Amino acid sequence: MSGDDRPTLVQQLAEFAVAARNKVPQDVTVSVRQRILDVLGLCVAATELDTSKAALAFVADQGGKPQAHAIGVGRVSAAWAAFGNGVLAHSLDYDDTHLPSILHPSASVVPAALATAERTGAPGDEVIGAVAAGLEICVRTGMAGYDREANNSTFFEHGQHATSICGAIGSAAAAALLLPGSDAKTVADAMGIAVSMASGVIEANRTGGTVKRMHCGWAAHSGVVAADLAHRGITGPPTALEGRFGFYQAWLHGHFEPAEISDGLGEHWEVPLVFFKPYPANHFTHTAVDAARALREKGIRPEDVASAHLGVATPTVRTIGEPLDIKQKPETGYQAQFSGPYAVAAGLFGGGGLAVGLEDYTDALAQDPARRELMAKVTVGGDSECDAIYPFQFPAILTVRTTDGREFVEKVLANRGGSDRPLTDAELARKFRDNAGRVLPQSAISAVEAATLTFGTAAGNTVADVMDMLRFTV
Missing domain, CATH: 1.10.4100.10 (2-methylcitrate dehydratase PrpD)
Incomplete structure (x- = not known):
């Protein structure tokens, strides 16, 4: 006592x-x-x-x-x-x-x-x-x-x-x-x-x-x-x-x-x-994957991107967006797991697992010229809307300008795998298998x-x- x-x-x-x-x-x-x-x-x-x-x-x-x-x-x-x-x-x-x-x-x-x-x-x-x-x-x-x-x-x-x-x-x-x-x-x-x-x-x-x-x-x-x-x-x-x-x-x-x-x-x-x-990467990056995947499902291809900005909660920028030159050029799959630009690339290119899987975070893909070309166009910064939600979720707002002059904004404000967007028993079983x-x-x-x-x-x-x-x- x-x-x-x-x-x-x-x-x-x-x-x-x-x-x-x-x-x-x-x-x-x-x-x-x-x-x-x-x-x-x-x-x-x-x-x-x-x-x-x-x-x-x-x-x-x-x-x-x-x-x-x-x-x-x-x-x-x-x-x-x-x-x-x-x-x-x-x-x-x-x-x-x-x-x-x-x-x-x-x-x-x-x-x-x-x-x-x-x-x-x-x-x-x-x-x-x-x-x-x-x-x-x-x-x-x-x-x-x-x-x-x-x-x-x-x-x-x-x-x-x-x-x-x-x-x-x-x-x-x-x-x-x-x-x-x-x-x-x-x-x-x-x-x-x-x-x-x-x-x-x-x-x-x-x-x-x-x-x-x-x-x-x-x-x-x-x-x-x-x-x-x-x-x-x-x-x-x-x-x-x-x-x-x-x-x-x-x-x-x-x-x-x-x-x-x-x-x-x-x-x-x-x-x-x-x-x-749901994804094998730093949790701060997951909604970036989902936002990019949503744009891919709307027909946006990696080669269509002229520039992109990933808005996230300000405290997470130091982990997934700084130093930006390192985050845009990860040398290994492990470094890619902590990169906001790579998360955008992974979502736009698409992958395995429940959207992206372990096979999408390899040294070879981290150094892949096509992914690096896309990552070089992705910046990361704090966003006030995301700040208001963090850290109860790790939200992301992805803004993409395409080579033909269009602008797309995709917001993912709740993480997949939490109570707002739970994984099903079947999805958890697939992850294990x-x-x-x-x-x-x-x-x-x-x-x-x-x-x-x-x-x-x-x-x-x-x-x-x-x-x-x-x-x-x-």
């Missing part, structure tokens, strides 16, 4: 988490199953990346007891399995997003929970509850750093990756719930320990570098380690979040909203509201899908069963 005998924030979160371990609402249960399936598909597809191969080779070198599967490696320690799978889950920039906190909760929480559950043999209903609690905690700690006056995440303004920073705390809670005999104190201690392990800087979004792909791996790893240490008796400060030298003072100079953490906790769930990503199908045979894909979507039922498989279905090496 705090000095006035009221529960501290981590204590409130821990009590909530323990209650959720055995009971969550049905809509949350359905959402969690879908998110686990989404993450597994992303992990499988991401094994093809060179950065993934490097990270997984690193995991294979770490040794330790064989406790859980790192996809593409085999059984390693739970902490290193969480790291490897967390790296894979976030590497394609295809993982879910919560708004307006602007973080990706599942890519760290799910790998941490699965690794721990495989290690302990936890039943499916407890896995569902642990993932649900971890996601909710991750989101709420991120929302506490959202500045409603500035309409932006203070983490983001500081160049901090809330995804991995808050993801470490959510991962610690999820992992702690799945260790035998854990109570609210153990969960609180795990989160308090994870506060000292949380990290992430997003400069790579702007100017390059692949380190961001490691962030969710470190968050998941930190969560598993923190939970294990708490289970062995290491303690965290009870005021780890709100204290004078706590989490929010260290990261946000003490500017945060504690009510975002505690209000409605256990009654209102954010988990079902988290956006699924497309991702997993890059590596796995159809029989394994169907088995994983069926097993994951029945987690927590009498007929449900264990986590170990599912991970065995994903056994392959890179």
Whole structure:
């Protein structure tokens, strides 16, 4: 307890988490199953990346007891399995997003929970509850750093990756719930320990570098380690979040909203509201893809474009529009994922998946002369109409002038994959099958899908069963 005998924030979160371990609402249960399936598909597809191969080779070198599967490696320690799978889950920039906190909760929480559950043999209903609690905690700690006056995440303004920073705390809670005999104190201690392990800087979004792909791996790893240490008796400060030298003072100079953490906790769930990503790119670019695709459907071809301007929310310009010369000439598919001009090109050229897919973000296409010619005509800037909506959506207004003098304006003010434009069950299934199908045979894909979507039922498989279905090496 705090000095006035009221529960501290981590204590409130821990009590909530323990209650959720055995009971969550049905809509949350359905959402969690879908998110686990989404993450597994992303992990499988991401094994093809060179950065993934490097990270997984690193995991294979770490040794330790064989406790859980790192996809593409085999059984390693739970902490290193969480790291490897967390790296894979976030590497394609295809993982879910919560708004307006602007973080990706599942890519760290799910790998941490699965690794721990495989290690302990936890039943499916407890896995569902642990993932649900971890996601909710991750989101709420991120929302506490959202500045409603500035309409932006203070983490983001500081160049901090809330995804991995808050993801470490959510991962610690999820992992702690799945260790035998854990109570609210153990969960609180795990989160308090994870506060000292949380990290992430997003400069790579702007100017390059692949380190961001490691962030969710470190968050998941930190969560598993923190939970294990708490289970062995290491303690965290009870005021780890709100204290004078706590989490929010260290990261946000003490500017945060504690009510975002505690209000409605256990009654209102954010988990079902988290956006699924339809496209494998930075979420700020998705509405640009949709706007360009709408123009393509009206008959506008890439060669028809004389000039184009992509209006977006002002805080996103630094990520997808600056430095403009780099965004107009991405060298790699990874850089293209963070480019507004490339998003316009991808939408106008058209692609696979649910409109554009992984095959549309390759090094070759990033350097394709025809796409570069189009990207050179695309500028990016802040737009007041988009600013009024952001960050509850990532809107875009695309203005195109054609070579014959016509002007077209296409507005996409709500993101596909959110509650305003949800993906159907069939679309989510296609996304998983497309991702997993890059590596796995159809029989394994169907088995994983069926097993994951029945987690927590009498007929449900264990986590170990599912991970065995994903056994392959890179």
